[in-house]
Amino acid sequence: MALRGTAVWLLLWAVVLSPPSLLYGATLQLNNGLGQTPQMGWNSWNFFGCEISEELIRETADALISSGLADIGYKYVNIDDCWSSHRNKQGNLVPDEETFPSGIQSLADYVHAKGLKLGIYSDAGILTCERRPGSLFHEVADADTFASWGIDYLKYDNCFNLGIKPEVRYPPMQDALNKTGRPIFYSLCEWGRDDPATWASTVGNSWRTTDDIQDSWKSMVAIADLNNQWASYAGPGGWNDPDMLEVGNGGMTFNEYRSHFSIWCLMKAPLLVGCDVRNMTAETYEILSNVEVIAVNQDSLGVQGSKVSKQGSEECLEVWAGPLSDSRVVVALWNRCTEGNNITALWEDVGLDSNALVAVRDLWEHRFLPENYVGNVTMFVDSHDCKLYILVLDEEKRKHAKQ
């Protein structure tokens, strides 16, 4: 009897002293093999919020195919918050019967038949931000449900989290997803609260570094700067996530959206379209479908580019740069000032030898500049616009490149 009492006390102490992730049995190892390049697709939240339905998801999948966006890499069709209503008697999540009457598995079948992938949303708290059931303490049941439906991607949010640290709440879902045996991209959305870049690469395939983006120049610029500080932590398998694209939602000009897309691609951010792809303007399509800019984002080297210099009296003329495969360098000349101006990229700032002779490919004009450059390149950039170039060192490579 005394022995049994001691054993009970020892067990209780072990429970009290163990980190909760160990109690959950998390392996702290990401082994899904996904995210070798940043994820590309569409997400319902930025434009539709809670106004979602199975028709919308099907029509969006159709539009991704018919527009050609799917062919150039936008494969994930991601349902955000508001798809679920409650847990059933067995404790499993139930899709909203009014908006998703056919269930999620039928949507997965639908998008898979088109060669696309289906993403879903839950929350590492007791409720989602829109007060649907959360997955905290239900990780295994919910991961099993998602896998049984054929889900390919989970965005995992941060509301109603009981004050438990993200480092404790996010690994159990990773472990549960791993155990399903289905490769499910794991997108952490803890809004950068606990500097996830420093710990999340062993947990998920991407991690939000900031609060939500808004469809405005001010928000987009602020978020780019916040995400920039974590550049060295990104790489194949795990990416900083400065939130989804606002391109096409109406709150910014063409130049501003072009800047947004250029910098997100240079920063190796997830490219999750956040507009209504069934009704895109030609301008929106032109930005989202620029395959040369997308190739920067999807480059096999997987290095996040960063801000390398600030110029002008207000320091709002910026150069961002990063290395690409085959010794190439991507350079953005980003004018954040209210007037057009010249911006100069110095070779020494972008990681090139100052004597290097360089061919310059303009990724928005789709042409090489007529001359080669040594030491620097200076270009006039309109207010709030962004030039995006690839610098090619080797003349031979240029001969083989697209003209």
Ligand SMILES: OC[C@H]1O[C@H](OC[C@H]2O[C@H](O[C@]3(CO)O[C@H](CO)[C@@H](O)[C@@H]3O)[C@H](O)[C@@H](O)[C@@H]2O)[C@H](O)[C@@H](O)[C@H]1O
């Ligand atoms: O419900 C789906 C969304 O859930 C997250 O966003 C939650 C809310 O985020 C914003 O609110 C605040 C303050 O601006 O930002 C923090 C998170 O970024 C949160 O603490 C604050 O409440 C938005 O203003 C609000 O509209 C969102 O509901 C998630 O980040 C989103 O991507 C959606 O998935």
